[in-house]
Amino acid sequence: MAAVVAVVAVLCALGPAVARGAAAPMAAGDSVVKAASPPAERASNPAPARADSAARRLVAPTDTTATPEDQAGAWDEADSVRTGPRKPRTLPPEARFDQPHWVMLRSLVVPGWGQAHNHAWIKAALVAVGDGVMRVRLIHDERRLSNLNGVAKDRLGTLAMTTDQVAAAQAELAAAQASGDQARIDAAEAALAVANIANREASDAYNRAVAVYNTLLDQAISRRWVAAGVLAYALLDAYIDAHFRSFDADFRIDPALPGETKPAGAHLRLGWRF
Numbered sequence: 408m409a410a411v412v413a414v415v416a417v418l419c420a421l422g423p424a425v426a427r428g429a430a431a432p433m434a435a436g437d438s439v440v441k442a443a444s445p446p447a448e449r450a451s452n453p454a455p456a457r458a459d460s461a462a463r464r465l466v467a468p469t470d471t472t473a474t475p476e477d478q479a480g481a482w483d484e485a486d487s488v489r490t491g492p493r494k495p496r497t498l499p500p501e502a503r504f505d506q507p508h509w510v511m512l513r514s515l516v517v518p519g520w521g522q523a524h525n526h527a528w529i530k531a532a533l534v535a536v537g538d539g540v541m542r543v544r545l546i547h548d549e550r551r552l553s554n555l556n557g558v559a560k561d562r563l564g565t566l567a568m569t570t571d572q573v574a575a576a577q578a579e580l581a582a583a584q585a586s587g588d589q590a591r592i593d594a595a596e597a598a599l600a601v602a603n604i605a606n607r608e609a610s611d612a613y614n615r616a617v618a619v620y621n622t623l624l625d626q627a628i629s630r631r632w633v634a635a636g637v638l639a640y641a642l643l644d645a646y647i648d649a650h651f652r653s654f655d656a657d658f659r660i661d662p663a664l665p666g667e668t669k670p671a672g673a674h675l676r677l678g679w680r681f
Contacts, residue, residue: 507649514645515638518542521645534641541634548627555620562613569606576602 514521519535522528576599583591 507646510649511642511646514538514641518641521641522648525645525648527644527648530644534637534644538634538637538641541630541637544630545627545634548623548630551623552620552627555616555623559613559616559620562609562616566606566609566613569602569609572602573599573606 510521510524512521513524514534518538519531519533522531522534576595580592580595580599583595
């Protein structure tokens with residue numbers, strides 16, 4: 408009995424020591440972990456964090472169902488916020504006489520002036536030659552028509568005079584026939600024949616003048632239509648080119664998009680100057 412009591416006492420004495428021995432490795436592990444972490448000196452001097460880490464954590468999506476593409480878009484938006492809003496590109500204001508309607512009037516006053524003002528030198532030369540030639544030709548046509556009109560009026564006056572002479576000769580012939588004087592009748596008939604010849608010649612001359620006038624008038628009307636078309640083209644071209652003289656469209660930034668939108672990598676640039 409005494410031996411049993413002694414064995415129990417020995418086991419009780421050894422139990423806490425075994426427990427402490429089992430817990431010892433954990434304590435050793437704790438010491439290793441603590442040794443791996445920097446001492447109090449690291450806590451007092453923390454390493455600087457990345458400049459954009461806080462911004463990225465602020466906008467990181469909290470939805471656990473978000474896809475990697477959504478998270479990537481969130482990071483891009485966070486990066487674009489720091490760039491600030493982008494202002495749309497604007498052209499400088501135009502001077503008063505550089506406005507399209509004034510440029511159009513330049514081509515109306517001087518052929519090709521509006522195109523030259525728009526720095527379209529080739530079109531300026533072509534318009535100056537074409538429009539200039541048509542204007543000169545129209546002036547020449549007007550002068551010729553005016554001269555032919557004067558000639559036709561003169562011949563019309565001659566025709567009217569010969570017509571009166573024919574009427575007078577016919578009246579004289581009628582009076583001679585009434586008198587019964589044969590000599591007077593012969594003289595009246597001869598005068599009437601001469602008056603008729605003069606009247607026919609005057610009529611033919613007048614008709615020729617009218618025909619020439621009408622032919623030139625038809626040609627002049629055709630040239631007027633051509634000149635009007637050339638002038639309309641010159642005015643319209645000068646007006647449109649004045650709008651696009653400083654046209655420079657850059658599609659990298661769309662003013663309709665918000666300022667936080669990040670532009671695409673590729674862009675399209677279009678310019679119009681000739």
